[in-house]
Amino acid sequence: MSPLFLHQFASPIGSILLVTDAAGQLRALDFLDYRERMDRLLARHYGPVTLADAPTPAPLAQALADYFAGDLTALDRVAVATNGTDFQKSVWHALRAIPAGQTVTYGDLARRLGQPTAMRAVGLANGANPIGIVVPCHRVIGANGTLTGYAGGLERKRWLLAHESAAGLPLLEQIAEKRHRSGA
Incomplete structure (x- = not known):
């Protein structure tokens, strides 16, 4: 190395x-x-x-x-280089394809990878992402719209999502609405 x-x-x-x-x-x-x-x-x-x-x-x-x-x-x-399993690398590559101002769920990401039942594995790979922000793991939310864990803390995740949203805080309001509709 x-x-x-x-x-x-x-x-x-x-x-x-x-x-x-x-x-x-x-x-x-x-x-x-x-x-x-x-x-x-x-x-x-x-x-x-x-x-x-x-x-x-x-x-x-x-x-x-x-x-x-x-x-x-x-x-x-930004040029990135990561070591990890092939699956992790595929998740990290898919994360970079999520446009700023948009969020996806772990299930959405698993489906994009052609592995619709791999939500938990996607979550683990997301959590092992060594390049936060640039490989935007903060754009992944829970199926019920909740802001699930973020290695830098949920307040930073909330800030990043608000920063990236073209409409600012309304993106977070949309996430809260999804959460409310799901009963979470």
């Missing part, structure tokens, strides 16, 4: 840790207060790693800054 580099990025929802490889590809993204989770995922995917502090690559920093400034397509230009 080539060396990995650790960067820090200030965002409106907290300090973000970024891990890139020598080619500048993003290998991990997590919040500073979830550093243990990030380290655990890196060890699971790459074995023991040493992270060297480095300045954030300019294209990555610019894409993140543009995203948080409102250019919701900016993250599409």
